[in-house]
Amino acid sequence: MARRLPVVAIVGRPNVGKSTLFNRLVGKKLALVDDLPGVTRDRREGEANLLGLDFRLFDTAGFEDEDPQSLPGRMRVQTEAAVAEADVALFLIDARAGIVPLDAEIARWLRGSTTPVILVANKAEGRAGEAGILESLELGFGDPVQISAEHGEGVADLFEALLPHIDRGDDGDDDDDDADEDGPLKLAIVGRPNAGKSTLVNKILGEDRMITGPEAGITRDSIAIDLAWPHEGGARPLRLIDTAGLRKKAKVQDKLEKLSAADALHAVDFAEVVVLLLDATRGLEVQDLRIADRVLEEGRALVIAINKWDVAEDPSSLFQGIRKALDEGLAQVKGVPLIAVSAATGKGIDQMVDVAFETREAWSKRVSTGQLNRWFERAIEANPPPAPGGKRIKLRYVTQAKTRPPGFVLFGTRVDQLPESYRRYLVNGIRRELGFGAVPVRLTLRAPK
Numbered sequence: 503m504a505r506r507l508p509v510v511a512i513v514g515r516p517n518v519g520k521s522t523l524f525n526r527l528v529g530k531k532l533a534l535v536d537d538l539p540g541v542t543r544d545r546r547e548g549e550a551n552l553l554g555l556d557f558r559l560f561d562t563a564g565f566e567d568e569d570p571q572s573l574p575g576r577m578r579v580q581t582e583a584a585v586a587e588a589d590v591a592l593f594l595i596d597a598r599a600g601i602v603p604l605d606a607e608i609a610r611w612l613r614g615s616t617t618p619v620i621l622v623a624n625k626a627e628g629r630a631g632e633a634g635i636l637e638s639l640e641l642g643f644g645d646p647v648q649i650s651a652e653h654g655e656g657v658a659d660l661f662e663a664l665l666p667h668i669d670r671g672d673d674g675d676d677d678d679d680d681a682d683e684d685g686p687l688k689l690a691i692v693g694r695p696n697a698g699k700s701t702l703v704n705k706i707l708g709e710d711r712m713i714t715g716p717e718a719g720i721t722r723d724s725i726a727i728d729l730a731w732p733h734e735g736g737a738r739p740l741r742l743i744d745t746a747g748l749r750k751k752a753k754v755q756d757k758l759e760k761l762s763a764a765d766a767l768h769a770v771d772f773a774e775v776v777v778l779l780l781d782a783t784r785g786l787e788v789q790d791l792r793i794a795d796r797v798l799e800e801g802r803a804l805v806i807a808i809n810k811w812d813v814a815e816d817p818s819s820l821f822q823g824i825r826k827a828l829d830e831g832l833a834q835v836k837g838v839p840l841i842a843v844s845a846a847t848g849k850g851i852d853q854m855v856d857v858a859f860e861t862r863e864a865w866s867k868r869v870s871t872g873q874l875n876r877w878f879e880r881a882i883e884a885n886p887p888p889a890p891g892g893k894r895i896k897l898r899y900v901t902q903a904k905t906r907p908p909g910f911v912l913f914g915t916r917v918d919q920l921p922e923s924y925r926r927y928l929v930n931g932i933r934r935e936l937g938f939g940a941v942p943v944r945l946t947l948r949a950p951k
């Protein structure tokens with residue numbers, strides 16, 4: 503579903519850097535709109551992204567070639583048209599040149615509009631713009647946001663200024679284009695020798711699963727097997743990664759060939775979700791934790807399956823013991839999905855694959871900046887950041903910069919002094935309250951400018 507993106511207009515006199523800013527925010531996705539009649543003829547429009555914030559951007563540059571006599575008139579029509587359509591206007595001035603009469607004139611037009619205006623002092627790199635920034639106060643739009651469109655400075659401040667105006671509320675949960683949710687789930691199965699990996703793969707491929715890809719596993723270099731995984735509402739595509747060796751081994755009953763550690767890590771590279779298979783007759787061993795840690799470090803979603811459940815002794819205390827050891831042993835995430843399976847009987851395998859699909863969803867999820875910051879404000883109010891040496895660390899806002907795995911950027915001052923325990927508090931909050939579950943979540947701290 504296409505939702506309406508918020509609209510931002512860049513206005514200002516010629517040469518202040520409108521096009522430069524436009525190009526920086528829109529990047530490659532530039533769309534030239536030159537076939538429209540009237541005032542929008544020269545307007546450029548594009549989809550912009552600023553630190554995870556998506557919006558449509560208008561650039562009103564493009565009338566520079568006009569007869570200078572008619573310039574202010576043309577500009578006024580164009581500026582007012584763009585601003586009327588926009589949710590917020592960025593009023594650019596040139597900090598180096600200072601305020602010229604045309605800037606004051608544009609300020610007058612903008613004051614007549616109901617669209618909020620953010621004053622932006624461009625070309626503010628270095629200290630060359632200080633005088634112009636002081637002068638700009640007389641325009642009546644408050645302190646300008648200082649940026650350098652050319653050098654990419656002040657981006658975080660611009661983000662912060664825009665955020666309150668283009669917050670779209672609580673949408674954005676499932677509108678992620680890059681999530682590739684419908685693509686095959688790329689699943690790797692790893693674990694120590696004898697955990698039962700090849701038995702499990704054969705069980706998955708056996709039964710009446712349909713193998714949709716080319717007949718794999720015959721040659722050593724085929725590294726993926728595609729199949730359709732039955733599910734209510736239609737089969738879902740599943741891709742088993744690097745199982746060729748496992749299949750081959752199972753077929754020829756070669757008990758000696760084992761998947762090497764290097765092979766396993768290679769499989770992890772290509773996977774979205776990794777199932778770490780444990781052996782119920784051995785419990786959780788240090789080596790298992792090491793593999794689990796490694797998978798999370800690689801940013802993959804992790805599911806843990808305890809195999810050979812059919813021969814487990816005292817299953818319920820075994821399960822609880824492993825649950826506890828995992829939560830204590832995996833520093834990065836608590837509550838990694840844990841499922842009991844039997845590759846021999848088939849028990850639990852459907853559930854395991856279903857959980858892997860769900861885990862990928864969390865791993866691919868994007869929350870809107872609005873939703874994120876509403877949670878964030880509550881989180882820092884409930885537990886304010888500390889004040890090392892009497893100076894409070896000021897945390898300003900957070901944005902989701904990426905998915906698969908989810909990555910967040912937190913802006914504030916003195917963030918380099920934020921204790922690890924506080925960062926963990928925030929990461930756990932993101933997981934628990936914003937639906938990221940037990941997938942690895944990254945939080946980067948940044949001080950604007």
Ligand code: GDP
Pocket residue numbers: 514515516517518519520521522523563624625626627649650651652653
């Ligand atoms: P527009 O007419 O408002 O679209 O302005 P342009 O984007 O075409 O920029 C006008 C001139 O200012 C160009 O020569 C740009 O390279 C320069 N310019 C744009 N942004 C900056 C900046 O942040 N710093 C400096 N020093 N020059 C800039």
Ligand code: GDP
Pocket residue numbers: 693694695696697698699700701702748760809810811812813843844845846847
């Ligand atoms: P791999 O080295 O991880 O590929 O492990 P294999 O698939 O070769 O299995 C190792 C041994 O465990 C074999 O003797 C299997 O028959 C046995 N095994 C695998 N899965 C199960 C299971 O669910 N239950 C039982 N009882 N034995 C299993």
